[in-house]
Amino acid sequence: MNLNDVIKKLEDIKILPVIKINDDNKAVSLANALIAGNLEVAEITFRSEYAASAIYKIKQAYPEMVVAAGTIINTKQADEAIQAGADFLISPGISEELIRYCEKKKYVIIPGISTASEAQLAVSLGIDIVKFFPAKTSGGIEAIQAISAPFPNLKFIPTGGINENNINMYLKNRKVIACGGSWMVKEALVDAEEYEKITELVVSALKKVSVDQERN
Structure with a gap:
C-alpha cells in the first residue's frame, strides 16, 4: 500500500483503532x-510479542482489511511487521535512522511527533503525515493548530487521550485526517473476548463521527 492509498483510507474512515x-x-x-x-x-501495536503473528492471521483471513503495525521503534520490528503483511508502519516517535531504512525498503511509515522541532525534522525527511502523540498531554488540538502553521503540507493523526466525546474536536481541523484511539478496543475487552461490545462501541463511534461531520 502506498502513502496516498493510506491517506485516502484513513480520511474516509476517520478512526484508527489502536489495539494491543x-x-x-x-x-x-x-x-x-x-x-x-x-x-x-x-x-x-508491537507492545505485545504476538503483534506480528496477529497481523499475519488477520491479513490471511481478511486481505482487504487495512492493518497498520504500531509502536515500531527499530528496523527489526519494521521488517517483522511488513513480512507479516502490515500495510504500513507507525512509530511513537521520530527516528531518522528508522525513516531512512523504511525509505530504502519502500515501507510506508508514519512517525510520531509532539513538537515543532520534530515536525520540522519530519518535513526535512520527506514525511507528509505524522502521528501526533500523546495528543491530549501534548496540548491537544491547540498544539496541532500551532505546530501545523509553519508546515502547510503536513497532515496529522492525533492519538492519545482521544475518545468518542472529543474526537470531532480534532477532526474538524483540516490538517487532521483521522484519529487513533483505543476506547473501542480496550485491552481488557479484547482479553475478555467481548467482541459484541467492541462492535457496539465501533458502531457508536462511527455514528458519532458521521453525524457531527454532516453538521459542518
Whole structure:
C-alpha cells in the first residue's frame, strides 16, 4: 500500500483503532468484530510479542482489511511487521535512522511527533503525515493548530487521550485526517473476548463521527 492509498483510507474512515493483542488466537475474532461494525482498519501495536503473528492471521483471513503495525521503534520490528503483511508502519516517535531504512525498503511509515522541532525534522525527511502523540498531554488540538502553521503540507493523526466525546474536536481541523484511539478496543475487552461490545462501541463511534461531520 502506498502513502496516498493510506491517506485516502484513513480520511474516509476517520478512526484508527489502536489495539494491543495478548493472544494471537483472538486476532481473527477481533477483526470480525471490527468488520461487523463497518471498521475495516486496525493498528496492531508491537507492545505485545504476538503483534506480528496477529497481523499475519488477520491479513490471511481478511486481505482487504487495512492493518497498520504500531509502536515500531527499530528496523527489526519494521521488517517483522511488513513480512507479516502490515500495510504500513507507525512509530511513537521520530527516528531518522528508522525513516531512512523504511525509505530504502519502500515501507510506508508514519512517525510520531509532539513538537515543532520534530515536525520540522519530519518535513526535512520527506514525511507528509505524522502521528501526533500523546495528543491530549501534548496540548491537544491547540498544539496541532500551532505546530501545523509553519508546515502547510503536513497532515496529522492525533492519538492519545482521544475518545468518542472529543474526537470531532480534532477532526474538524483540516490538517487532521483521522484519529487513533483505543476506547473501542480496550485491552481488557479484547482479553475478555467481548467482541459484541467492541462492535457496539465501533458502531457508536462511527455514528458519532458521521453525524457531527454532516453538521459542518
